[in-house]
Amino acid sequence: MTxxxxxxxxxxxxxxxxxxxxxxxxxxxxxDVEWTVYGPVDMFTFLGARRGKAAVLDVCRQIADNVRxxxxxxxxxxxxxxxxxxxxxxxxxxxxxxxxxxxxxxxFAQFKAGRLLNMRVLIDTFDLIEQALGxxxxxxxxx
Amino acid sequence: MGSDSNKQCILDFLQAFYAGDAAxxxxxxxxxxxxxxxxxxxxxxxxxxxxxxxxxxxxxxxQQQRYALRKHDVIFIAAEDSKVAVMTHCALxxxxxGRVVQFTEAAFFTLHDGRIAQHRAFFDSFDLVQQVLGHxxxxxFATSVRGAMER
Numbered sequence: 001m002t003x004x005x006x007x008x009x010x011x012x013x014x015x016x017x018x019x020x021x022x023x024x025x026x027x028x029x030x031x032d033v034e035w036t037v038y039g040p041v042d043m044f045t046f047l048g049a050r051r052g053k054a055a056v057l058d059v060c061r062q063i064a065d066n067v068r069x070x071x072x073x074x075x076x077x078x079x080x081x082x083x084x085x086x087x088x089x090x091x092x093x094x095x096x097x098x099x100x101x102x103x104x105x106x107x108f109a110q111f112k113a114g115r116l117l118n119m120r121v122l123i124d125t126f127d128l129i130e131q132a133l134g135x136x137x138x139x140x141x142x143x
Numbered sequence: 144m145g146s147d148s149n150k151q152c153i154l155d156f157l158q159a160f161y162a163g164d165a166a167x168x169x170x171x172x173x174x175x176x177x178x179x180x181x182x183x184x185x186x187x188x189x190x191x192x193x194x195x196x197x198x199x200x201x202x203x204x205x206q207q208q209r210y211a212l213r214k215h216d217v218i219f220i221a222a223e224d225s226k227v228a229v230m231t232h233c234a235l236x237x238x239x240x241g242r243v244v245q246f247t248e249a250a251f252f253t254l255h256d257g258r259i260a261q262h263r264a265f266f267d268s269f270d271l272v273q274q275v276l277g278h279x280x281x282x283x284f285a286t287s288v289r290g291a292m293e294r
Contacts (some may be wrong), residue, residue: 006184007230015148030230036249038266038267038270039267039269039270040269040270040285041279042281042282043281043284043285071149075251075263076228076253076263077223077224078221078222078224078226078227078228078294079221080221080222080254083219083221084221084229085219085221085230085251085264087228087249087251101145102267104181106228106230106249106251106265108219108228108230108249114194120219120230120247122247122248122249122265122266122267123265123267124181124221124232124265124266124267125183125267125268125270126183126268126272127181127183127268129269133284133287134180137183137280137283137284139183139185139186140185140186140273140276
């Protein structure tokens, strides 16, 4: 049984971020990849949309410059032939501040011939910003 | 139940939810549905952790109270065994000022006997908070966040 593309991609991504070894990842990304991580780009420059392998590798390098992944738990995963959806729980450290960050992330990925063609990522960004600030953001109550 | 019928159940649920058909949406759910939508509950009291399918009717009622039009578009769906994941683009027109808030939501469902037993969802919540409040918060917090990340 052939290993699903998601597993190869996940291992390569982890290696690119934690060990700064992007070679495996580079081989698993389509030249015309579309990549979107929904979130405030003013605060986190590695969020937002990218197109093309070079741009995606560059953003992965930016992520590696900012965080280290300590642990991830797969909470829900669905695999089909050329696509995958997953909900993951990540424990990270912000490298500059050494601040721990815990994130739940949804990934929706499409692959072509084993290479990543499209990736959309959703994060509970309000929670991310509160963790980065280290304090709650007070909002008005709406009944 | 197969993946295809589970997938159809989720599509039916979303269609009924955004059409405001509480009975049809509730019919897709297990009596003991457990749901968590990760979002600030001060602003979104119908979200957060809820239990039981009465939540569905309450959530629809709150959204209908606040929004005149509610539209959804499923842009990605995947199913495997009893699990279904969807990415949905939503557009809600506010009643008080007519502005449209738009967001993309990720939702993960687990079905039991063909009905939704577990629901987990989240979205770019900071962006949605800004849209609902009607003003930009990024400027207010961008410097603080960048500073905090570097401390």
